[in-house]
Amino acid sequence: MTEDKATAFAEQRGHLNRLLLARAPLPIKRFFALDGDVYDDGALPRATKELLGLVASTVLRCDDCITYHVIEADRHGATRDQIVEALAIALIVGGSITIPHLRQAFALLEDVRPPRRV
Amino acid sequence: MTEDKATAFAEQRGHLNRLLLARAPLPIKRFFALDGDVYDDGALPRATKELLGLVASTVLRCDDCITYHVIEADRHGATRDQIVEALAIALIVGGSITIPHLRQAFALLEDVRPPRRV
Amino acid sequence: MTEDKATAFAEQRGHLNRLLLARAPLPIKRFFALDGDVYDDGALPRATKELLGLVASTVLRCDDCITYHVIEADRHGATRDQIVEALAIALIVGGSITIPHLRQAFALLEDVRPPRRV
Amino acid sequence: MTEDKATAFAEQRGHLNRLLLARAPLPIKRFFALDGDVYDDGALPRATKELLGLVASTVLRCDDCITYHVIEADRHGATRDQIVEALAIALIVGGSITIPHLRQAFALLEDVRPPRRV
Amino acid sequence: MTEDKATAFAEQRGHLNRLLLARAPLPIKRFFALDGDVYDDGALPRATKELLGLVASTVLRCDDCITYHVIEADRHGATRDQIVEALAIALIVGGSITIPHLRQAFALLEDVRPPRRV
Amino acid sequence: MTEDKATAFAEQRGHLNRLLLARAPLPIKRFFALDGDVYDDGALPRATKELLGLVASTVLRCDDCITYHVIEADRHGATRDQIVEALAIALIVGGSITIPHLRQAFALLEDVRPPRRV
Numbered sequence: 001m002t003e004d005k006a007t008a009f010a011e012q013r014g015h016l017n018r019l020l021l022a023r024a025p026l027p028i029k030r031f032f033a034l035d036g037d038v039y040d041d042g043a044l045p046r047a048t049k050e051l052l053g054l055v056a057s058t059v060l061r062c063d064d065c066i067t068y069h070v071i072e073a074d075r076h077g078a079t080r081d082q083i084v085e086a087l088a089i090a091l092i093v094g095g096s097i098t099i100p101h102l103r104q105a106f107a108l109l110e111d112v113r114p115p116r117r118v
Numbered sequence: 119m120t121e122d123k124a125t126a127f128a129e130q131r132g133h134l135n136r137l138l139l140a141r142a143p144l145p146i147k148r149f150f151a152l153d154g155d156v157y158d159d160g161a162l163p164r165a166t167k168e169l170l171g172l173v174a175s176t177v178l179r180c181d182d183c184i185t186y187h188v189i190e191a192d193r194h195g196a197t198r199d200q201i202v203e204a205l206a207i208a209l210i211v212g213g214s215i216t217i218p219h220l221r222q223a224f225a226l227l228e229d230v231r232p233p234r235r236v
Numbered sequence: 237m238t239e240d241k242a243t244a245f246a247e248q249r250g251h252l253n254r255l256l257l258a259r260a261p262l263p264i265k266r267f268f269a270l271d272g273d274v275y276d277d278g279a280l281p282r283a284t285k286e287l288l289g290l291v292a293s294t295v296l297r298c299d300d301c302i303t304y305h306v307i308e309a310d311r312h313g314a315t316r317d318q319i320v321e322a323l324a325i326a327l328i329v330g331g332s333i334t335i336p337h338l339r340q341a342f343a344l345l346e347d348v349r350p351p352r353r354v
Numbered sequence: 355m356t357e358d359k360a361t362a363f364a365e366q367r368g369h370l371n372r373l374l375l376a377r378a379p380l381p382i383k384r385f386f387a388l389d390g391d392v393y394d395d396g397a398l399p400r401a402t403k404e405l406l407g408l409v410a411s412t413v414l415r416c417d418d419c420i421t422y423h424v425i426e427a428d429r430h431g432a433t434r435d436q437i438v439e440a441l442a443i444a445l446i447v448g449g450s451i452t453i454p455h456l457r458q459a460f461a462l463l464e465d466v467r468p469p470r471r472v
Numbered sequence: 473m474t475e476d477k478a479t480a481f482a483e484q485r486g487h488l489n490r491l492l493l494a495r496a497p498l499p500i501k502r503f504f505a506l507d508g509d510v511y512d513d514g515a516l517p518r519a520t521k522e523l524l525g526l527v528a529s530t531v532l533r534c535d536d537c538i539t540y541h542v543i544e545a546d547r548h549g550a551t552r553d554q555i556v557e558a559l560a561i562a563l564i565v566g567g568s569i570t571i572p573h574l575r576q577a578f579a580l581l582e583d584v585r586p587p588r589r590v
Numbered sequence: 591m592t593e594d595k596a597t598a599f600a601e602q603r604g605h606l607n608r609l610l611l612a613r614a615p616l617p618i619k620r621f622f623a624l625d626g627d628v629y630d631d632g633a634l635p636r637a638t639k640e641l642l643g644l645v646a647s648t649v650l651r652c653d654d655c656i657t658y659h660v661i662e663a664d665r666h667g668a669t670r671d672q673i674v675e676a677l678a679i680a681l682i683v684g685g686s687i688t689i690p691h692l693r694q695a696f697a698l699l700e701d702v703r704p705p706r707r708v
Contacts, residue, residue, distance in 0.1 A: 019342060019343065020339055020342045024342070025317075025396075027328065027388055027391055027392045028320075028327060030388055031328065031388060034210060034381055034385060034388070035335075038206050038210045038381045043197060043199035043202075044169075044200050044204065048166060048169075049207060051162075051170060052204055052207045053207060053211065056177045057211070057333065059174045059569075060177055060178075060212075062333050065332075065336065081160070081161035081615075082161045084613070085160050085161050086162065087618070088156050088614075089156055089167060089170045089174065090170075091617075091618060091621055092152060092156045092568050093171065093174040093178070094174070094178075095531075095567025095569075095570070096567075096625045096655075097531075097565055097566065097646070100655070102610060103606045103610055106609060106613055110613075137575075137578065137579065138578045141581070141582075142556070142578070143560055143632075144627075145560045145563075145627055145628045146559070148620070152617055153568045160615075175569065183568075183569060183571075183572065199379075203379065205382070206378075206382050209385055210331060210381065211331050212333065213327070213329050213330045213333075213334070214385075214389045215329055215330065215410070215411065215416050215419060220382075224378070225370070253693070255700070256692060259674070259699070260674070260678075260696070261674055263678045263681075263682065264678050264681060267506060267681055267682065267686075270499055270502055270503060271446055273499055274442050274499045278435070279433060279435035279438075280439050280440065284402060287398075287402075288443045288444075289443060289447060292444060292448065292687070293447070295410045295413065296448075296687045301686075315397060318397045320397075321398045325392055325403060325406045326406075326410060328389055329410040329414070330410070330414075413687075435497075438496070438497055439497065441500070442499045442500050445503055447687055448687065449685025449688070450503075450537075451534050451649075451684065452685070454537065456500075457488045457489070460491060460492045460495055460496070463495070464491070507682055510678050510679055515672045515674075516675050516676065524642060524645045525679060527646050528646065528683040529683070532684075556633075558634065558642055560628050561639060561642045562642075562646060564624060565647070566646070566650075
């Protein structure tokens with residue numbers, strides 16, 4: 001994903017979340033706040049937490065969530081090799097049913113972090 | 119989990135795996151080998167990979183797998199706080215349906231890593 | 237969803253179901269009949285049963301099913317606030333992995349039941 | 355479940371939750387608070403919300419959660435017939451894989467709400 | 473599972489099902505009838521259908537269902553090697569999270585069909 | 591699916607897999623090899639194994655995987671009636687949440703194997 005694509009994804013996601021939160025009752029608002037805070041730096045750095053979110057999203061097979069965590073992991077300093085090793089664990093734990101989602105994640109990585117830059 | 123309990127868990131698990139592998143056809147044997155290798159040190163250290171396995175196991179709600187990855191994460195140097203932060207992410211991603219499994223993980227941590235040792 | 241969109245959704249869904257049922261063996265036909273009957277008024281009114289179907293569809297993360305049950309819940313008298321409270325429970329039980337589906341449900345509700353009509 | 359059994363279940367569950375919360379970081383504590391609040395009376399009464407929680411727990415196949423929501427639904431005024439109709443919807447949505455959990459729910463109902471009281 | 477164990481399993485399962493059906497409303501009764509009929513001989517023989525049920529039960533991770541379909545597959549003529557090949561497919565599709573269930577299935581097979589009988 | 595459509599699907603899938611494998615680390619490469627081998631003829635013929643893969647894919651609700659296994663089952667000699675009986679079992683095990691995927695499978699079958707060919 002080029003910087004433009006990542007920005008476009010973030011903008012659309014932000015737009016839909018704002019719409020949802022404008023209408024949502026308090027428990028949903030509080031859950032969204034919590035969902036933001038839980039990835040903050042702590043005993044584990046943000047990048048590692050994004051990889052944890054990525055593996056959870058992959059074994060639960062949510063393309064939108066995978067895209068989000070690949071972008072965030074990359075943005076907070078996870079390397080391409082680290083992202084790919086996290087995906088390998090997700091594949092072994094979750095099985096071949098995760099492969100269509102792996103295909104999407106690798107296509108996305110092609111843009112985010114080209115494997116060879118001369 | 120005291121060292122004795124961890125040893126007992128490892129022994130029973132090893133016993134059942136050996137039984138299974140003695141009867142299993144080649145694809146199952148090869149999958150088991152792969153399942154071992156994927157957690158080896160690489161771009162990500164073993165401890166982080168065990169936390170990735172722990173989060174995947176928690177959102178997929180497998181008690182046996184949670185016990186295994188808590189013990190291995192601890193054994194390879196993950197701290198109690200890091201394990202607990204990984205579980206918090208699993209709870210937010212996977213929802214309240216994971217809570218019975220969190221209860222078990224925290225009970226286990228009580229033995230593995232007492233939070234206060236004076 | 238405007239009345240037109242709801243009608244279009246119902247027509248396409250009906251078309252595909254008729255195609256499927258024309259080719260399906262008896263057990264599939266009987267399952268479809270059962271799937272219709274189980275939401276009939278009984279000890280629980282139809283509207284409540286549609287909310288039960290909506291929560292089940294949301295935690296199992298099926299967009300097509302969510303759309304169907306939001307429309308039916310609305311059509312049988314569930315209020316916007318009741319639908320939103322059901323979605324809040326689905327979010328807490330099912331976790332952040334359900335959020336992309338919540339976004340869709342809220343976008344749909346925007347059409348079905350505008351929150352403010354002066 | 356007789357009143358004694360329900361009390362025993364609640365006590366053990368409460369004990370484990372207190373243990374967990376004593377050790378848990380803030381995001382987990384906040385999630386638990388939210389998990390309590392979301393079932394409060396609102397546009398939908400508490401009893402209906404417990405039935406929503408019951409259906410979600412059944413299609414996601416969590417015995418501990420099913421036991422909890424059957425007891426709470428009963429305690430907040432849901433009738434035996436209403437609980438059973440909710441379980442029928444869970445069975446149709448979730449399929450035969452939910453049957454072992456239905457067996458447990460019906461065994462529990464036998465104690466909570468005997469079907470014939472002369 | 474020796475013949476005695478298989479009989480004991482069938483008796484307990486039958487007992488619980490009769491209890492459930494005595495209290496269940498019509499849609500649940502009809503679903504149970506359908507769940508019986510769908511495995512009858514047809515374009516596919518019963519043994520193959522039990523293997524289909526076994527793979528579905530394994531990837532959805534239901535021990536009770538796995539036990540049932542292993543016994544029925546064996547009883548209707550599936551060989552030990554066929555059952556094991558079906559389990560290998562379930563493992564590859566469903567990933568390492570299914571391993572605890574595979575362990576149980578192999579322990580059960582040890583009784584149902586000893587691999588070497590001289 | 592006409593022969594042209596099946597070819598197009600296979601080509602696109604092959605293209606994405608080659609891209610993924612060009613970048614993937616060893617454990618992912620080995621898993622893909624294993625995922626190919628496990629469906630080879632053995633104690634069960636390839637056609638039956640494709641039906642096992644189809645049922646697993648349907649209860650786990652992966653459209654891409656369903657399309658793949660319907661085409662492969664057909665190509666290796668499974669009849670239309672056998673494919674449909676496998677789908678009926680998936681529907682009963684997995685419940686109404688699988689129906690949107692059944693719709694797709696039946697639409698696909700319409701092309702792969704027209705039910706009446708004079």
